[in-house]
Amino acid sequence: MIYFDKLSDGFILSGKNYSYAIFVNRAGYLQHLYYGKKIGESDLAFLIKTQGEKLSPNPEDINADMLTDCMPSECGFFGRGDFRSATVIAEREDGSVMSSFKYVKHAISGGVARIKGQPCVRKADNTLTITLKDDFSDIEIDLNYSVSDNSDVLIKNTEMRNTGKTCIKLKKAFSFCTNLPDIDKQYSALRLAGSWASERRPVITPLAEGTLRIESTRGYSSHQMNPFMAILADSCTENSGECYGFNLLYSGSFALTTEMTSDKNIRVQGGINDYLFGWELDGGESFITPQTALCYSAEGLGGLSRAYHDFFREYVIDPKRVYERRPIVINNWEATYFNFDNEKLFAIIDEAAKLGIDMFVLDDGWFGKRNDDKSGLGDWFVNNKKLKGGLKPIIDRCKKNGLKFGLWFEPEMISEDSDLYRAHPDWAIKKEGVEPCRGRNQLVLDFTRKEIVDYVFNAVSKVLKENDISYVKWDKNRDITENFSASLLADRQGEFLHRYTLGFYDLAERLISAFPDVFFEGCAGGGGRFDGGALYYFPQIWTSDDTDGLERTKIQWGTSMCYPVSAMSCHVSACPNHQTQRITPFKTRGAIASFGATGYELDLTKLTAEEKEQVKEQIANYKRIDGLVLNGDLFRLANPFETDYFCEMIVAKDKTEAYVVGERFRGDPCDHDRLLKLNGLDENKTYTIKELGVTASGKALMSAGVYYPRLPDCGSWIWHIEKITK
Ligand code: GLA
Numbered sequence: 139m140i141y142f143d144k145l146s147d148g149f150i151l152s153g154k155n156y157s158y159a160i161f162v163n164r165a166g167y168l169q170h171l172y173y174g175k176k177i178g179e180s181d182l183a184f185l186i187k188t189q190g191e192k193l194s195p196n197p198e199d200i201n202a203d204m205l206t207d208c209m210p211s212e213c214g215f216f217g218r219g220d221f222r223s224a225t226v227i228a229e230r231e232d233g234s235v236m237s238s239f240k241y242v243k244h245a246i247s248g249g250v251a252r253i254k255g256q257p258c259v260r261k262a263d264n265t266l267t268i269t270l271k272d273d274f275s276d277i278e279i280d281l282n283y284s285v286s287d288n289s290d291v292l293i294k295n296t297e298m299r300n301t302g303k304t305c306i307k308l309k310k311a312f313s314f315c316t317n318l319p320d321i322d323k324q325y326s327a328l329r330l331a332g333s334w335a336s337e338r339r340p341v342i343t344p345l346a347e348g349t350l351r352i353e354s355t356r357g358y359s360s361h362q363m364n365p366f367m368a369i370l371a372d373s374c375t376e377n378s379g380e381c382y383g384f385n386l387l388y389s390g391s392f393a394l395t396t397e398m399t400s401d402k403n404i405r406v407q408g409g410i411n412d413y414l415f416g417w418e419l420d421g422g423e424s425f426i427t428p429q430t431a432l433c434y435s436a437e438g439l440g441g442l443s444r445a446y447h448d449f450f451r452e453y454v455i456d457p458k459r460v461y462e463r464r465p466i467v468i469n470n471w472e473a474t475y476f477n478f479d480n481e482k483l484f485a486i487i488d489e490a491a492k493l494g495i496d497m498f499v500l501d502d503g504w505f506g507k508r509n510d511d512k513s514g515l516g517d518w519f520v521n522n523k524k525l526k527g528g529l530k531p532i533i534d535r536c537k538k539n540g541l542k543f544g545l546w547f548e549p550e551m552i553s554e555d556s557d558l559y560r561a562h563p564d565w566a567i568k569k570e571g572v573e574p575c576r577g578r579n580q581l582v583l584d585f586t587r588k589e590i591v592d593y594v595f596n597a598v599s600k601v602l603k604e605n606d607i608s609y610v611k612w613d614k615n616r617d618i619t620e621n622f623s624a625s626l627l628a629d630r631q632g633e634f635l636h637r638y639t640l641g642f643y644d645l646a647e648r649l650i651s652a653f654p655d656v657f658f659e660g661c662a663g664g665g666g667r668f669d670g671g672a673l674y675y676f677p678q679i680w681t682s683d684d685t686d687g688l689e690r691t692k693i694q695w696g697t698s699m700c701y702p703v704s705a706m707s708c709h710v711s712a713c714p715n716h717q718t719q720r721i722t723p724f725k726t727r728g729a730i731a732s733f734g735a736t737g738y739e740l741d742l743t744k745l746t747a748e749e750k751e752q753v754k755e756q757i758a759n760y761k762r763i764d765g766l767v768l769n770g771d772l773f774r775l776a777n778p779f780e781t782d783y784f785c786e787m788i789v790a791k792d793k794t795e796a797y798v799v800g801e802r803f804r805g806d807p808c809d810h811d812r813l814l815k816l817n818g819l820d821e822n823k824t825y826t827i828k829e830l831g832v833t834a835s836g837k838a839l840m841s842a843g844v845y846y847p848r849l850p851d852c853g854s855w856i857w858h859i860e861k862i863t864k
Pocket of ligand 1: 471501502546613615661662663664665680682683
């Protein structure tokens with residue numbers, strides 16, 4: 139719902155539970171007014187009077203521009219007295235960059251415009267576009283705001299247009315700028331930081347005067363920092379209090395910043411990373427930035443997460459796939475690494491069939507001359523020496539056993555020891571005369587060049603056309619370092635990283651459209667590209683290369699801050715775990731992997747008879763609860779970063795059933811019985827927890843709780859909760 143009040147030049151944008159208000163002040167600047175609980179349309183005039191005017195520069199005052207420094211602007215600009223960092227910096231031919239963006243017009247339309255060549259929300263109820271114009275140059279900016287009555291997410295992005303004749307260079311082009319309300323609140327910021335095998339760990343720090351900047355400069359969203367930040371007000375907890383989320387639907391290098399001034403105003407903004415960024419706009423050209431999903435919750439971080447989960451499922455992930463039952467996968471990577479042949483794979487496939495697995499995914503090493511990670515990337519044709527008869531015998535074996543077949547690719551990469559590199563050494567990102575920087579012994583293809591993306595599209599398509607392939611695991615195993623393309627002019631090298639990202643989107647879009655029956659899973663050395671941009675193409679993403687039964691609880695907990703459980707690929711792997719060497723019970727690994735798109739990644743032929751029985755039970759359990767994984771509401775109960783437990787539950791939207799998984803990390807001899815409060819149930823319904831023999835009201839289960847089970851180190855529990863029908 140978007141409401142415009144002509145008298146006050148104000149707008150109220152409202153979704154399910156929030157409102158966001160802005161207005162054009164007397165000087166013509168678009169100013170932020172309110173973001174929080176849903177308010178009524180008639181509240182706008184009062185808000186402007188009481189809260190807006192005091193910060194509104196009076197145009198009669200010749201010093202008015204200086205007041206912009208504390209004005210809660212919806213688009214920060216440089217050189218007119220606002221000393222905070224700008225949202226957009228546009229450099230003219232004479233090198234000047236000062237600007238003053240003022241309101242020109244607005245339009246309210248139904249739906250939302252799709253952004254060509256970039257991930258974006260698939261729908262919205264209404265969009266408000268406010269056009270600002272620079273007083274001193276020919277730059278116009280559209281600020282877009284899209285809302286949906288059924289969602290707690292507000293979508294913002296910007297589009298810059300050069301309406302003049304001379305070239306303008308964008309040196310910064312962020313997607314959004316906003317301000318936090320109420321300077322008396324103590325705010326803190328949550329970010330998801332990590333590394334390979336340890337992705338998305340929530341880190342919370344108080345906001346204070348100065349700038350907090352989280353970013354990736356690696357050419358993709360990265361393991362180290364996710365393009366998401368939540369700002370928590372006062373004592374916001376998991377289940378109560380106010381918080382705000384900012385999630386960039388972008389897979390490239392990004393930045394999100396909060397900036398607190400001495401008078402405690404906080405500006406939050408973000409978008410494509412402006413570090414070494416530049417984008418030339420000739421007369422008549424425009425530049426459109428990635429969308430940001432802003433979210434407000436009055437129900438703590440848990441409420442924020444559930445709102446984001448609904449948002450990603452309903453507005454971003456492919457609607458054809460999002461609620462589709464996910465195949466239970468056996469992936470051969472940790473079973474064989476590069477060392478496999480037909481017989482080894484046949485044995486795994488035969489065993490998988492006996493255990494009830496749906497899909498065999500052949501990972502790295504099937505192509506070119508790839509017997510280790512030093513060669514073959516780019517040569518997307520089968521290694522017939524290794525796989526006698528090509529992929530066909532493997533696929534036939536799957537079919538005979540009733541399994542589908544999936545295949546691993548790393549489309550953006552090239553090995554120096556490959557036919558592709560020998561034919562096109564200039565296709566790799568590097569600069570003549572400078573030794574290229576290698577990561578995992580490989581180089582990255584220059585996806586800013588269309589002919590290279592075309593080549594990869596044709597090469598991957600050929601394999602997909604010639605074979606019966608139902609599933610693709612799309613990997614990416616290194617950072618981008620040189621940020622240079624020989625095909626870009628000297629003064630356009632600042633466009634490199636964003637153009638690379640557009641090349642990745644282009645290939646994803648084309649392959650997914652050309653092969654609508656193939657399910658594409660994302661991956662980047664584990665969960666290095668787990669973001670809202672990638673989720674537009676990949677309904678699920680390999681969450682982490684770390685599948686250890688303990689570490690995974692933390693990775694999945696952190697990932698769930700904003701991404702739905704159904705988007706996390708989670709596999710049971712062997713013990714001792716290949717990343718941590720830890721030994722955890724098979725049952726625990728299965729329980730943790732059931733909170734996501736589940737599967738197996740170990741040598742099934744080496745399992746004991748008892749473990750095989752457990753696989754069958756795990757699969758039967760998963761087929762019982764996978765509807766909840768796809769569509770339920772997640773409640774995080776015991777925080778693995780703060781306690782010796784992990785526990786989460788998923789509740790059906792109609793609250794008739796729920797699924798709980800928990801783990802006890804470390805036994806404690808002095809442990810006294812502790813109570814675990816459940817959440818998300820209907821207070822007035824009666825439920826049973828079969829495994830505990832408990833029957834109680836939702837109210838009792840949520841207020842009093844149930845006892846944590848006593849368990850040895852890394853022991854786990856699974857509970858099925860069902861509503862009793864009278
Ligand atoms: C990455 C992925 C793994 C596996 C290997 C193969 O590390 O995250 O799952 O596919 O590459 O090289």
